[in-house]
Every structure is written in structure tokens, then in C-alpha cells.
Amino acid sequence: MPPLAPLSAAILVFLATTAAAFAPAPSNRFFVGTRSSYPASDASSLLRMAADGATYKKVFVAGGTKGVGRHIVDQLVGAGSEVVALVRSDEAAEELGAIDGVTVARGDAFDYKSVEGAMDGCDAAITTMGQGTVPDENDQRVDYAGNSNVIEAAGILGVTRCILVTSIGCGSSKGAAPPPVFEGLKDVLAAKERAENILIKYYTNMNWTIIRPGGLKSEPATGTAILTENKMAIGSIHREDVAALVIKALNSPKTERTILSAVDPEISASANTEATPLEAFALV
DSSP: OOOOOOOOHHHHHHHHHHHSTTSOOOSOOOSOOOOOOSOOOOHHHHHHHHHTTOOOSEEEEESTTSHHHHHHHHHHHHTTOEEEEEEOSHHHHHHHHTSTTEEEEEOOTTOHHHHHHHHTTOSEEEEOOOOOSOOOTTSOOTTTHHHHHHHHHHHHHTOOEEEEEOOBTBGGGGGGSOHHHHHHHHHHHHHHHHHHHHHHHHOTTSEEEEEEEOEEEOSOOOSOOEEEOOTTOOOEEEHHHHHHHHHHHHTOGGGTTEEEEEEOTTOOOTTOOOOOOOOOOOOO
16 A cells, blocks of 8 residues: 555644544634535524433533533533533542532543442433543553443443444544545544444443534534534534534434434535535434
8 A cells, every 4th residue: 555645734733633532622624514404503592402301310421521521511410410420630520529410430431440330320321532642551542441431331230321422434434534534543533433333232222322523623612513314424513512412412312323423514614525415313
């Protein structure tokens, strides 16, 4: 196989921001944006819809200290759910422990018993964990090892509702990622895909949902992001919007045993070469 051509500066920045899912993303837009017939709404409207009718009263969240996970914690509490957040650091424990409705569970996602002990008593589990391009000192990635511990604990404890947040480029959405991007993130995506496969293949009694966001940005919610079954969907999305969609999916029976991509069709990019409409997944 011939060597890859040198990556452009834009691609290099994309690799860093997508892999570091919990770090603030730069303002550049790297995924292709497409236009959808899905009706636009303002950000507050989307967040209100996410908060309506919370079905699950006590939700375990892994990855809730930063990024998408932190927005999920805030929005779940706003919806009236109790949150159990798995955290490692003193700083994160202090910050999340100060939030009314959040119970902090100290532990490491790489340690199965920590995960199981924290999740015990919850009726749903959400994990957004992603470590980025660098594995830990034991050459493990939380993208697989941590997420698989969450999945296993949910199965053993009978927590039948589980949402796993991974990334476009995993599994059936591999073809959506531009080849240089996929090549740069292949180890991360492979680890996330392994976690997806564990959930799909072995937990047949679980009502799981897999959500694959596009390129993550840290700007305020737009309210125009969507979930779609289109495996070739590709685009940017703000972290706050991903969180709102995750909570809507949590409370929608239609998303059970479903794999969905999350993008914002209103965010366009200079690389937009196709104007293929995206059909929004009907949550109700």
C-alpha cells in the first residue's frame, strides 16, 4: 500500500479535536454539513424537549466530568433525574458533588468493581467515555476497556437501558469519515467499535442505543442538531446538542436497539461537496 499523502493543517486539527472528545473544540468545521428538511428550533426549545418526561429516575453517567458527559449530567438533573457520576479526581468530585441531584462515586472506569459498585441501584446507564489518541500506561483505551466495564456492569446488575456514545467512523459509519481522518483515528475508532460490538452481540436482553456524533464543538447549543439512521451522515455538532439528543433518545422507546448518527445539518463546512438531505430519526 502506498504511503498516505501528508495531512493538511485542517485535517491535523480535526484529528486532535475529534480524538480529544472532552477538550474544547476549535471553531474550524471539518465534517461536511448537509441541509435537512428537519424543522429548525432554537436551542432552548431542544433542551426543553430533552427535559420533558424523564423516564429514568436514577441514571449512572460515566464520562460526566467534561464535554458531552458534563452537559448530560446538567441536563439530566434539570429534567428531574438523580445522577450517579463516576469520577476519579478530587477536583471533579468536588465540582460535581456540589450539584443538587448528583451523587459522586469515586472510582476508575478501568476497574470493573468500581463501575459495578457505582451503578448498583440505577435504572439506566450512559457512557460517553473516550480517551483520545493516547492509551494509558498499560496500553489500554477507556474507549473500549472502560466502556465495556460499564456495559458488563449494566448487564450483571439488570440495568437494561444503556446508551453508548461513540463516534462517526465506527462500524457501519466507517465510510462516512474521510480516509485521512479515519486513518489518523483508526486506533481510537477501533476501540470504540469493539465496545459497540460487545453491547450489540452479547447483551441481548438490554435495550441499548448507540449514538455516534460527528465533529464535536464546544459552542452553545444551536437546537438544530438531529439524530439520523443514515450511516453516511457526516457533520459537526455542538456538545450541548449531543447531550440533549442523548437524553431525548434515553426517553424514547423508538431508539432501543438502534444505532444513530448525531450531526447538525445547519452547520456547513467548506468541504461540503454534496447537498444530500438528512432524514431526522423520529423520536416520538
